[in-house]
Structure formats: structure tokens, C-alpha cells
Amino acid sequence: MDLVTLYKCLGDPTRLRILNLLREGSLCVCQLQEALDESQVKMSKHLGYMKKRGLLVSERIANWNYYKINPVAHPMLKANMKALGSFAAKDDELASDLKRLREVKSQADCS
Amino acid sequence: MDLVTLYKCLGDPTRLRILNLLREGSLCVCQLQEALDESQVKMSKHLGYMKKRGLLVSERIANWNYYKINPVAHPMLKANMKALGSFAAKDDELASDLKRLREVKSQADCS
């Protein structure tokens, strides 16, 4: 995966919000959808976009598709994800996304 | 300047090549143009794109317009520029861009 592709993936607000949540580990589409309060299509498309470019990997378990950051993705991704963490603390939207994710997770499991 | 905008700026091959050279400090359009062997319009447009978004600042001196990285740009930019440095050492194109820049600089001054 080349650097330009990596930055293109990062250069979209929805994808940044998704990646912010994926710092927490593997998540399925509906969890992301709920936490970000966005449409299913939008989620699926952005996840597909990043997977296609090697940023994410997915694993299907029953009806659910779990996405996570590709552990062998570009090293620059890890650095930016880490920086995103400290940025998220100061950013209202990213912070409340995380908060909502925790609520979503604490509710009934996807299964 | 927001994070998404920053990443959009980084998500283009020509702009990454420009930024790689601007790590060396302030450069005028014709120096960049020569070092990257690209058209004047292309250079000017990408520089304008980044300036408009707060990534670069410029200073006109006589006929020449010198661009440099905005010292007060997003902190994430600095981190990525630094990382770009180590990446450039391994990347053929970025490395030869730097080489050519040094040739350009060693030649007659712009003035």
C-alpha cells in the first residue's frame, strides 16, 4: 500500500470517524453504524473502500462482518492512528463517537 | 485547519513530492518545477491548493514566489513531514527528487 493511498483513505471525515473507533479493536458494521449514527450504505461503502486499499481487514462471523485495522498496513498508519487518539480527546465529535460506541457495546451483543 | 483537510493535501503524489522538497526549507516555484520536472501550471496549482488550506505560506520576492511549510500548520503535519523524511530515504522517486533539487540549487541562483 502506498503512502498516497493511505492519505486518501484518511482524507474523509466519515473514514476518520470510523478509524477513530477502530482504535478500540474489531467492530462490526452495525456497531459502527449505530455509534456514528450514519446510514448502513455509507458505512459499508467506506469500510469497503478502506479494505480494498489494504487499510482494513474483515472477518465474517455469522451475519456480522467485523472490521479491524490491518495489522500489516503501512507503518505510517499506525503513527497517525496513535496521533488520532490524542487528537480525539480534544475533538468534540470524535470524543462523542467514542462515548456512543461504549454505550452501543454495553448494550445487547450483536449476536 | 482541520485534520481531514490536512490529509486531503497529503493524498496526492505531486503534493507529497513537493512537501518532501519543502522539508529542505523555502523554495520558489521554478525550483520545484525543475526539481520535479513538472509543468509550471501543475506546480502553481498544487502550491495554491496547499496555501489556500493553510498548509503552506508564501512570500514574494521580486519575480519569485517562495513557498514554505506553514510553521503554525496542524501539528499532525509536522509529524508526517518527519516521517516522510525517513520514508523518502527508501523511496526511489522521492530520493531522486531531492537529488535533483540539490543540483538545481547548486546552479545559478533564481535571482
Add this chain to the structure above:
DNA sequence: GAGGAATATTCCTTTATCGGTATATTCTTT
């Protein structure tokens, strides 16, 4: 195998991006 849930894909429209050609602007020099 029929129905339902989770997800992906197709089609469409709108908007952004990129690069080129041609032209304009700005500044310097004569």
C-alpha cells in the same frame, strides 16, 4: 425452503479533483 437480519452492490446524481491550453498578472529591466 421461507423469512428475516446484516451487509454488499448497483445505479444515479452531484460535486470535487486533476491536468492541460491559453491567457492574465506582477515585477524587473531596459
Add this chain to the structure above:
DNA sequence: AAAGAATATACCGATAAAGGAATATTCCTC
């Protein structure tokens, strides 16, 4: 003021992105 150099802008065409609506796929359960 005219010419030339360095740079910017306007306009155009091609391509990519982004999101919505509708539909398809996949897998589970009954």
C-alpha cells in the same frame, strides 16, 4: 512604456468521490 521572466488564473474535459435509493447477497432460524 515596452519586453521579458516568473507566477497565477480561467476555462475545459476527463475521472474519481460521495451519498442516497433500491436491490442483491449471505447467513441464520424456524
